[in-house]
Amino acid sequence: VHLGGGIWVEEEKWHQLQRTQGDSKFTKNLAVMIWGTETLKNRSVTGVATKKKKDALPKPPLSPSKLKIVRECLYDRVSQETADSAEITQRLSKVNKYICEKIMDINKSIKNEERRESKLLIRQTVKMENFTYDGI
Numbered sequence: 001v002h003l004g005g006g007i008w009v010e011e012e013k014w015h016q017l018q019r020t021q022g023d024s025k026f027t028k029n030l031a032v033m034i035w036g037t038e039t040l041k042n043r044s045v046t047g048v049a050t051k052k053k054k055d056a057l058p059k060p061p062l063s064p065s066k067l068k069i070v071r072e073c074l075y076d077r078v079s080q081e082t083a084d085s086a087e088i089t090q091r092l093s094k095v096n097k098y099i100c101e102k103i104m105d106i107n108k109s110i111k112n113e114e115r116r117e118s119k120l121l122i123r124q125t126v127k128m129e130n131f132t133y134d135g136i
Helices: 011-018 023-035 037-041 064-081 085-092 095-130
Strands: 002-004
Touching: 002 064, 011 023, 023 037, 023 064, 023 095, 037 095, 064 085, 064 095
Parallel strands: none
Antiparallel strands: none
């Protein structure tokens, strides 16, 4: 399925996305379809450094043309549900927030996986240190 701007997604995945409940999940899943998790984890929506961490370096921004496609896809979805322009505008205004949340979820998941791997490695090291070779 061609979403515009040279962006194509698999038809089956597109139909599955259409069945997604809620604007947030729809937007987040669409972002992953367009950019992929590898790209998202190393980007920010706007390219501005986070204010939560001092000395944080800004990450490269997501492509404005692809962000536009995400908004257009959400617009098509929302406009099928309501004709109220104020509601449409309000729902579309959350696209950046949803994508930012998805980026944070991806990075949090990566950090949690790294912690699990680190703990496992420590356990294995401790077991090896406590293992004695009888008769050697």
